[in-house]
Amino acid sequence: MNRVPVIEAENLSIGYRDGSKARQELYDSLTFSLYRGELTCLLGTNGAGKSTLLRTLGASQPALSGTLFLEGRSLYDYSATEISRRIGLVLTDRSLAGGLRVRELVALGRYPYTGFFGRLNRSDEKIVEYSLDRVGIKHKASDYFSELSDGERQKVMIAKALAQECPVVLLDEPTAFLDVPSRIEIISLLRELATAEKKTILFSTHDMEQALLLSDRLWLLSRQNGLQCGVTEDMVLSGAVGDLFSHSSVNFDVSTGSFFPRYELNKRAAISVPDNMAFWVRNCLMRAGYECLPAGTPGTDVSLFFVSPEKIRLMYKGGEELSLSSFAALKTALGDLSV
Numbered sequence: 001m002n003r004v005p006v007i008e009a010e011n012l013s014i015g016y017r018d019g020s021k022a023r024q025e026l027y028d029s030l031t032f033s034l035y036r037g038e039l040t041c042l043l044g045t046n047g048a049g050k051s052t053l054l055r056t057l058g059a060s061q062p063a064l065s066g067t068l069f070l071e072g073r074s075l076y077d078y079s080a081t082e083i084s085r086r087i088g089l090v091l092t093d094r095s096l097a098g099g100l101r102v103r104e105l106v107a108l109g110r111y112p113y114t115g116f117f118g119r120l121n122r123s124d125e126k127i128v129e130y131s132l133d134r135v136g137i138k139h140k141a142s143d144y145f146s147e148l149s150d151g152e153r154q155k156v157m158i159a160k161a162l163a164q165e166c167p168v169v170l171l172d173e174p175t176a177f178l179d180v181p182s183r184i185e186i187i188s189l190l191r192e193l194a195t196a197e198k199k200t201i202l203f204s205t206h207d208m209e210q211a212l213l214l215s216d217r218l219w220l221l222s223r224q225n226g227l228q229c230g231v232t233e234d235m236v237l238s239g240a241v242g243d244l245f246s247h248s249s250v251n252f253d254v255s256t257g258s259f260f261p262r263y264e265l266n267k268r269a270a271i272s273v274p275d276n277m278a279f280w281v282r283n284c285l286m287r288a289g290y291e292c293l294p295a296g297t298p299g300t301d302v303s304l305f306f307v308s309p310e311k312i313r314l315m316y317k318g319g320e321e322l323s324l325s326s327f328a329a330l331k332t333a334l335g336d337l338s339v
């Protein structure tokens with residue numbers, strides 16, 4: 001099946017103009033497509049250019065060169081009003097919200113439809129109420145935006161983009177400063193809008209774990225490799241995600257999609273542990289400098305038979321044996337805790 005991209009770029013160059021001539025070019029030949037009904041996550045290290053790319057796609061800053069199409073037409077052939085009916089850009093800067101109440105702020109999303117005086121008719125009001133309801137923030141509609149929590153503010157900004165009724169929504173770090181349940185809630189909401197309302201959604205984040213679980217596609221942006229695009233699982237298993245954040249003191253575990261510190265393992269432990277506790281037992285041993293090997297491996301510094309946190313048997317190389325009944329006792333016996 002040949003799918004038609006909603007946004008398409010060819011040899012797009014993005015960056016900043018300095019005065020009339022000199023320019024700081026971040027990327028010079030980005031080629032990509034964004035599709036309807038998909039949630040795409042933009043990942044990259046600090047300063048990679050994620051915000052710059054999102055602002056360029058949202059027409060809030062010009063591309064340096066190349067072509068950028070929205071629904072098959074050059075983005076730059078659209079008027080500002082036409083763009084604001086098609087692309088909702090949710091940036092992290094909230095200073096514009098001033099002293100507005102939540103409902104008033106969401107109603108600004110209707111501006112592309114309400115004409116010069118911005119008067120809402122019955123249908124506009126209905127859309128504002130629907131948008132407040134859709135993100136679960138209706139109960140705060142009369143509160144001041146400035147008095148909301150970070151998570152509530154993010155929901156309001158998403159509601160404003162919904163009220164704009166755009167088929168494309170671009171969001172710069174919508175989960176910044178949120179606790180883990182709120183991050184999952186926001187990304188799940190974006191996912192729902194993409195699948196149920198067939199919107200095209202691209203968001204940037206530093207929340208890897210949630211992004212990998214919930215996004216259909218990943219865009220990996222780096223100075224070394226430019227923009228790499230693909231389905232989440234392909235990008236993880238190909239090693240591209242691990243490479244993006246490769247660092248001398250950090251490893252990426254492809255099997256779980258999580259990053260962990262690179263420990264110096266100078267001791268060896270043969271371990272027997274039930275599957276449901278294996279992660280935490282290994283975690284405890286690796287922090288104490290032990291490489292974890294299968295039970296029965298000869299010549300290790302210790303052998304561990306872990307039945308449950310209350311039932312642990314530890315055997316040292318010399319033959320001494322201890323029965324332990326907590327992780328605290330195990331860590332003390334391994335010399336990793338001084339209590």
Ligand SMILES: Nc1ncnc2c1ncn2[C@@H]1O[C@H](COP(=O)(O)OP(=O)(O)OP(=O)(O)O)[C@@H](O)[C@H]1O
Nearest residue numbers: 016024026044045046047048049050051052053204
């Ligand atoms: N207005 C500007 N003028 C000139 N250079 C800028 C401007 N804004 C950002 N830059 C530069 O562009 C590069 C990319 O910045 P950008 O904010 O797009 O990165 P980012 O990937 O969003 O970073 P982060 O994850 O830290 O938010 C940086 O080197 C930054 O200094």
